Amino acid sequence: MTRSRHWRNNLIGYSFIFFPFLVYATFVLYPVFGTLQLSFTNWDGFERVRHFVGMANYVRMWKDPFFLKSLYHNLIWILIGTSLPIAIGLPLAVILWSGVKGFQAFRTIYFMPLVLSSVVVGIIWGWIYNPVFGIANEFLRMIGLSSLVRAWLGDTSTALPALIIAAAWQYYGFCVIIFLAGLQNVDISLIDAAKIDGASSLQRFFYVIVPQMRNVLTMIILYTLIGGFKVFDLVFVTTQGGPAGATELLATYLFKQAFQLNYVGYAAAMAIFLAFLVIAVSVLFIRLRERVA
Amino acid sequence: MVFTRQKARKTIMLMLVGMSILGLSFSMANAQKISITIWDGFTDEASDRASEEIYASFEKLHPQVQILRQAMGTADQMHPLIKPALSSGTGPDIINDLTAGGYWRHLAKAELLLPLDAFYKEYDWNKRIFPWSKPLTTLGGQVYGIADELEFIGVYYNQDIFKQMGLSVPNTYQEFLAVCEKLKSGGYIPIAFANQGKWPAYHQFSIFVNNLIGAEKTEEILFGNGRWDTPEIEKAIKLFFVDMHGKDYFIPGTNGVTYDDGNMLFYSGRAAMNMTGTWLIGSIQEFVKDFETGFFYFPSIEGNPIAPPAGFGSAAFISSATSHPKVAASVLNYRFTETAARIWLEEAGRIEPISFDTTGLELSPLKSFVVESLSDVVKKGFSMGYNIDIYAPTNFNLMQGDGFQAVMAGQKTPGEQAADLQTEWEKAKEMGLVE
Numbered sequence: 001m002t003r004s005r006h007w008r009n010n011l012i013g014y015s016f017i018f019f020p021f022l023v024y025a026t027f028v029l030y031p032v033f034g035t036l037q038l039s040f041t042n043w044d045g046f047e048r049v050r051h052f053v054g055m056a057n058y059v060r061m062w063k064d065p066f067f068l069k070s071l072y073h074n075l076i077w078i079l080i081g082t083s084l085p086i087a088i089g090l091p092l093a094v095i096l097w098s099g100v101k102g103f104q105a106f107r108t109i110y111f112m113p114l115v116l117s118s119v120v121v122g123i124i125w126g127w128i129y130n131p132v133f134g135i136a137n138e139f140l141r142m143i144g145l146s147s148l149v150r151a152w153l154g155d156t157s158t159a160l161p162a163l164i165i166a167a168a169w170q171y172y173g174f175c176v177i178i179f180l181a182g183l184q185n186v187d188i189s190l191i192d193a194a195k196i197d198g199a200s201s202l203q204r205f206f207y208v209i210v211p212q213m214r215n216v217l218t219m220i221i222l223y224t225l226i227g228g229f230k231v232f233d234l235v236f237v238t239t240q241g242g243p244a245g246a247t248e249l250l251a252t253y254l255f256k257q258a259f260q261l262n263y264v265g266y267a268a269a270m271a272i273f274l275a276f277l278v279i280a281v282s283v284l285f286i287r288l289r290e291r292v293a
Numbered sequence: 294m295v296f297t298r299q300k301a302r303k304t305i306m307l308m309l310v311g312m313s314i315l316g317l318s319f320s321m322a323n324a325q326k327i328s329i330t331i332w333d334g335f336t337d338e339a340s341d342r343a344s345e346e347i348y349a350s351f352e353k354l355h356p357q358v359q360i361l362r363q364a365m366g367t368a369d370q371m372h373p374l375i376k377p378a379l380s381s382g383t384g385p386d387i388i389n390d391l392t393a394g395g396y397w398r399h400l401a402k403a404e405l406l407l408p409l410d411a412f413y414k415e416y417d418w419n420k421r422i423f424p425w426s427k428p429l430t431t432l433g434g435q436v437y438g439i440a441d442e443l444e445f446i447g448v449y450y451n452q453d454i455f456k457q458m459g460l461s462v463p464n465t466y467q468e469f470l471a472v473c474e475k476l477k478s479g480g481y482i483p484i485a486f487a488n489q490g491k492w493p494a495y496h497q498f499s500i501f502v503n504n505l506i507g508a509e510k511t512e513e514i515l516f517g518n519g520r521w522d523t524p525e526i527e528k529a530i531k532l533f534f535v536d537m538h539g540k541d542y543f544i545p546g547t548n549g550v551t552y553d554d555g556n557m558l559f560y561s562g563r564a565a566m567n568m569t570g571t572w573l574i575g576s577i578q579e580f581v582k583d584f585e586t587g588f589f590y591f592p593s594i595e596g597n598p599i600a601p602p603a604g605f606g607s608a609a610f611i612s613s614a615t616s617h618p619k620v621a622a623s624v625l626n627y628r629f630t631e632t633a634a635r636i637w638l639e640e641a642g643r644i645e646p647i648s649f650d651t652t653g654l655e656l657s658p659l660k661s662f663v664v665e666s667l668s669d670v671v672k673k674g675f676s677m678g679y680n681i682d683i684y685a686p687t688n689f690n691l692m693q694g695d696g697f698q699a700v701m702a703g704q705k706t707p708g709e710q711a712a713d714l715q716t717e718w719e720k721a722k723e724m725g726l727v728e
Contacts, residue, residue, distance in 0.1 A: 045376055046403035126489075130554060131546030132482075132563070151546015153489065156702050159549070242491055243548035244699035259373050260687050262399055 032275070038268035045264040057269035067270065069245060070253040077164055077249065078228035084168040086220060089175025090213075094205060096176070097183040107180065110173040118170070122237035125166035129153045153239055156246035163247055167234055171227075175220055182216030183209070218289050222282055229278050250274050326359040327620050333389035334371055334607070335641075336364045339575055343640035347633045351624060358620055372396055379405040379612055386615040387624060392429055392440065392608050393492075394687040398726045400610070401437045407611040408435040412622040422629060426646040428516065429684065430608050432728070439625060440605035442572070443644040445666060446496045446680060447601055448591055449559065449567040449577065453584035454481060462587070466504075466532075466594040473542040476565045485564035486543040487555025488701070491694030494534070495682035497568060498693060499602035500591045501529035503678025508600040511679045516728065522708075522715035530707035532594070534700040548698050556580075570680075571663045572606060575642040578657050588662055604680030605646060638664070686721040689714065 039057055041050040061067050092110065096103055113121070128136050129152035137149045152162040186209055194204045210217070232251035235241060241248035241256070250270065258267030335344050341364055348360040365371040368391040378384030379400065390397055400406045413419050413436060422439060430438035455461070458479050463469040473483035488494050503511050506525045513519035537543070544550050544558060556573065558564040560580040567573070568591065577586050590601040609628065611621045627633060631649040638644055639654045644663065651664055682690050692713050699705035705713075721727045 044399065046380070046399050046405070048403075126551060126554075129549065131549060132544060132558060151549040154546035154549020156704065239489060239549075240491065242489065242695065242698050244702045244704050245695055246702075256691065259369070260394075260691060262687075 035268045035271050038265055039272050041265040041268075042263075043265045044262040045258070046262070050265075053265065057266045058273070060266060061269055061273065066245065066248065066253060067250075070248045070250045073160060073246075073248060074229060074231075074250050076160060077167075077231060078225055080161070081164045081167055081228045081231075082221060082224040084164065085172040085175045085224065086217075088168065088172040089220075090179050090210075090217075091205075092172075093176045093179035093183060094209060097180060107177065110176045112173065113170045114173045116170065118233035119237050121166060121170045122234050125162075125169075126153065126238055129162055154243055156243055159239055159243060159246045163234060163238065166238075167231065170234075171224070175224075178216060178220055179213065182213050186212045214289075218286070222285060225281060225285065226278055229274060229281075326357055327617050328359045328361055329387065329617060329621055329624055330385040331360060331362045331387040331389065331624075332365045332371065332375070332385040333362070334365060334367060334391065335389070336366060337575075337641075340641040340643065343636050343643075346636050346640065347628060348624075350632065350636075351627045354627075355623070358624070360624065368394070368396070375400070379614060382614040384612055384614065386612055386617060386621045388610045388612065389441070389607055390610065392605055392683040393495075393685075394682070394690050395685065395726060396687065397430065397438060397608065397610055398432055398686065401432050401435075402725060405613055406437045407613045407615065407618055408437055409439070409611065409622070410436050412625075416622070416626045418626075418629070421647055423646040426605055429605055430610075433725075438608035438610040439629060440608045440646055441629075441643070442606035443603065443646055444570045444572055444606050444680065445590075445601050445603050445663065445677065446500055446568070446570045448589050449569070449573070450587050450589065451559070451562060451565045451584050452587045454479075454562065454565045455587075462589045463592050465592050465596075469592050470537075470540075473537070473540070473566075477541065482544055482558060482564035483542040483566060484537075484544075485555045485559040485567040486547055487550035487552050487558075488547045488698065489549055489551045491698060492682070492690070493552055493555075493569065494697035495690060495693050496570060496602065496680065497533050498529065498697065499679065499681045500568065501533050501594070502526060502681065503600040503602050504591060504594045504597060505529045505532075507597060508678045511600070511681070515679055515681070515684045520715055521718055522712045526714070527707045527711045530697070530700060530710055534697055535707060538701050548701060572643075574657070574659050574663065577659065578642075586659060588659060600678030602680040603677035604683040606643075606683070685718075686724075686726040688721055689717045692717045 038050070040052055040054060042053045042056070043050040096106055100106070116124075128134050131137060131149075131151040131154060134152075136152060140146060140148050150158050152158050190208050190212075191204055194208045199207065230251055231249055232255065235247050235249055235252050236255070239247045241252045251274075254267050254270045254274070257263045257270065331348070333344065335341055344362060344364075348362055352358060352360055363385070365374065371390065375384065375388060375390070375396075379388075380403075397406065409418075418439065426440035426443075427436055429440045430436055450462070454476070458475055460472050460475060463472050476483040486493060486497065502525075505528060510519060510525075514521060538547070544555055544564065547555075555564070556567065556569075556576065557580075559567040560577070562584060590599050593599050609625055611618060611625070615621050629645055629647055631647070634645040634647055634649040635651070635654060638651065638660070639656070642660055656664065682693065685693075696705060696710040696713055700707060700710050718727065
């Protein structure tokens with residue numbers, strides 16, 4: 001290939017990616033660097049001058065008990081909020097894939113909660129959890145478990161798990177759809193071979209199906225992990241971080257600092273930390289998965 | 294008819310010329326008009342309708358002015374937009390914003406709001422507008438806004454339940470507790486206090502502080518050298534958030550119930566009382582069909598005179614970047630006339646900070662009660678208490694919200710909460726957000 005044709009071919013390729021890159025640079029890279037710059041200031045969002053304060057915001061972060069509490073809540077959310085929809089979604093996908101009647105209807109039903117906005121999900125589950133007329137408590141009373149009746153979103157010990165359940169309900173359908181797509185690539189002959197060798201259905205699931213779903217599982221876990229770090233709308237619409245900070249997450253705490261208390265510089269530092277955390281955890285997870293594989 | 298390329302070209306050219314002439318004439322017509330953009334949070338149907346009616350009548354009187362009003366949603370939705378809009382100089386000319394949290398103080402400190410002292414003189418607002426509304430929008434000795442939506446906080450009650458249970462309006466705190474106890478034993482929720490949103494707790498705190506220490510001492514804390522970390526404030530917190538909560542006088546799991554759901558329990562007759570503000574009158578009229586609703590001020594505590602918390606829910610400000618400050622001021626001037634006040638009260642149930650004749654207005658008994666209370670206040674001078682959150686900065690209010698939830702959850706003592714409130718107040722003083 002002549003040099004001019006090589007450049008011409010490359011030029012065509014670069015011209016195709018130029019405008020998307022321009023959009024990416026404008027709406028992603030520029031704000032990220034802008035936030036990084038703000039994180040070294042004590043700007044309140046109003047003053048014309050932004051005073052440089054060095055690492056003061058980052059130091060303040062680690063001494064802030066509410067920040068540490070929010071981080072802890074995010075870690076709980078990630079742990080339970082990642083595993084719960086996957087633990088529900090994967091077996092459901094396998095059952096659907098095995099050829100049950102009404103496959104299309106079930107797939108649609110499972111996916112429907114994802115179509116709802118988090119605001120709507122928050123309102124619905126707010127009513128479900130309502131301590132006076134909510135169906136959660138009514139159901140518990142009906143089956144004779146009145147002792148378990150709680151103010152689910154009003155009790156500091158149950159508010160966070162209750163919200164995680166609501167989020168898992170919204171999200172498990174997505175896992176079902178993705179797993180169903182992944183199951184199309186599973187080698188059925190291996191499953192048949194395992195059957196012939198006397199493997200039980202559970203053994204076939206864990207030792208034949210799951211290993212072949214490795215890549216899809218990695219994608220879903222990573223997606224859910226990242227989602228777990230940036231949860232905001234469901235909490236904001238329902239408990240707003242309460243009661244007494246029991247559901248305060250990094251994103252909601254950051255929002256308060258930036259838009260209610262006007263500590264924009266401090267909020268920027270938290271945002272940078274959050275972005276770094278997401279990248280670090282994602283890279284670590286992928287490396288770990290590769291090692292295990 | 295054969296449509297040749299030439300004919301098509303001619304047709305398109307004619308259409309373009311026609312559209313240009315139309316557009317030009319439209320913009321020329323509007324270019325002669327002065328546009329005043331207003332942002333507010335009056336998204337409910339009644340207030341939206343009332344606002345449109347008021348501005349339409351202003352436009353009729355001033356045909357050279359065009360008002361472009363945008364209802365921007367809640368304060369949380371509006372605030373992130375106001376900041377960049379005003380800073381860039383492209384924002385609204387007039388902003389109607391909540392007074393609670395004092396977001397306007399940040400804007401004023403950043404010189405994004407126009408001081409209105411000159412207009413107060415020019416339009417004689419010092420005489421027309423209640424003078425006790427001025428401190429709410431004053432910072433550094435300058436007045437930046439006109440307060441609006443006079444509100445009181447008290448107790449709505451289900452008169453039918455009271456009659457059925459043989460109860461009467463309590464005159465003392467002890468009588469109030471006895472009423473709650475009887476209602477509880479009758480299977481009713483005594484008070485529809487729903488605190489998931491955190492802000493309803495501000496008003497309960499205001500009630501107990503004002504009734505315990507009085508309006509003067511509350512004023513001393515808000516505008517003088519008084520302090521929050523005192524035994525009386527601690528007691529005010531304890532009486533409501535510990536004692537009454539401990540006796541189960543509120544909605545079960547109150548920290549997990551929304552304000553709207555709490556109100557619904559009152560509207561449906563499951564809760565007998567609702568301690569909240571006069572802003573709820575419109576909703577009560579709309580949703581309560583099965584019983585009569587009464588209203589009383591929270592009774593005296595330990596023999597002290599009552600001082601029902603009062604305040605102004607919002608205020609109108611002018612942007613310092615407006616190209617038409619005098620026109621914007623004339624719009625505000627019109628908004629606070631008797632004509633506008635009558636529309637505001639009758640349509641939206643909101644009260645402006647001026648004296649005006651209510652003859653001929655169709656008012657419900659509840660609205661009439663509120664208006665009569667207002668004229669009592671005007672005649673007797675300002676003897677109401679202070680709705681603390683509208684005078685307090687955001688950091689203080691956030692501490693109120695989170696802190697009172699923590700007190701009810703048993704995670705914080707009233708003393709700790711009082712101390713934390715004082716800490717936040719001092720922070721706000723250092724930042725120049727309170728004087």
